[in-house]
Amino acid sequence: MKKEDIPQDKSALDKFTKELCYAVDSSGNYVTGLSRGWDVKATALDLTWQDIDKRIAEVKQKVLNKEASPLLFFLELRLMDLTILAAYSGFWQWQIKRHMKPEVFEKLSKRKLEKYAKAFNVSVEQLKTMNVNAE
């Protein structure tokens, strides 16, 4: 890549930082330059987030239909998978899978709910109601 070709496209990095890139100058020597972003990867990131938002909406509906417990919703909302949730909550994966059933979730003790709430960085009330800002 030539130095003058370092992309300067609008990206989520605006207001945060610019990225350092290595590129060659007119005499073929490597130099560094700053990039504001690159449309190609900004779109890749956008697409990933569209997919995440879509999945969050889907599982929210599933929970409302009583097909799953709110744990499934928060799993998607917090971009986690079972491995990560197990590590944050201290539960085994098979326990989490069981707690994903609405009827099992409803009978969970306060202590267990608190563990999940902490893992998802929400209150127990929010955990039960899914009433939470996307932030």
Added chain:
Amino acid sequence: MQNEFKHLQAAHCENGVTTNLLKNIGVTITEPLAFGIGSGLFYIYIPFLKINNGPAIAFRTMPGNIFKRTCKSLGIPVVRKKFSSEKDAEKFLMECVAAKQPVGCQVGVYYLTYFPKEYRFHFNAHNLIVYGKEGDNFLISDPVMEDVTTLSSFELERVRFAKGPFAPKGQLYYPKEHTQVTEEQLKKAIVKGIKLNVRDMLHIPGNIAGVKGIRYTANKIKKWRDTLGLEKAGLYLAQLVRMQEEIGTGGGGFRYIYGAFLQQAQAYHPNAPLMDLSKKFTQSGDLWRSAAVQASGIYKGRITAQQDFNVMADYLFEIAELEKQAFTSLSKIKW
């Protein structure tokens, strides 16, 4: 409690931490030299592992390796610690801060408050430097950021004890003492770094890593349209591009850094054709970028035929061949 620490922006976090910590003990090397001596260039596609519902692909060596290998090659002793308790981790960090010892820390990016939200995933192999503390705030030099920043003690602890794959467990590291590195040592370290990279890219067993891994991915991509359907194939390609180009990881970017490394290494090895070989890596970086553009055409829904996937795969075949040639030439150099 601030020392004369000077922040340095880098293209990649571990290179940056390595370069900066070494500079702090009086060993002046550039980011490309740290990357090359640490044999940072790599490629692996792990078919049985998924990250964020997409394929697991890495363009660089295992986290921690660049710092470890660079220091080892230069004969610099290293302190590296992991902790089981958060209290012990904080206590040790405070001792370093009191001793004005900047330390590299491995962290997760999910709760990294100074990163844009869009970039925060459960990726636990980011690196930054803690170089001081003011009130409750730790002074942070994150090499991918233009400027220094801060994290509260709670925020820093949370990212140092992020959970999941590559959980950092409060890991921190730094060069143990001030050492003199001679030009002779640097020359040798460069050769060692190149040889290790030749091994990793050409001779690693199996077909998912190194040059063969790039070909493996190309063959997969050809089938994605049929096996995954257009929507999911698009998401997979987006993931490939993100792994290739996202902040703190870089992929096409890594090829350019390696090109810069070979150029700078030329000064230490005037008789080796490193300037020429540097061009091959520039070319490879350019091809990775063209591949990303092709991929974006697909995930934007602009081009969606099987032929377009084939073109994408062909870029990767071309890259594999080019990098194979480049590393083969490097392996034949009589130093």
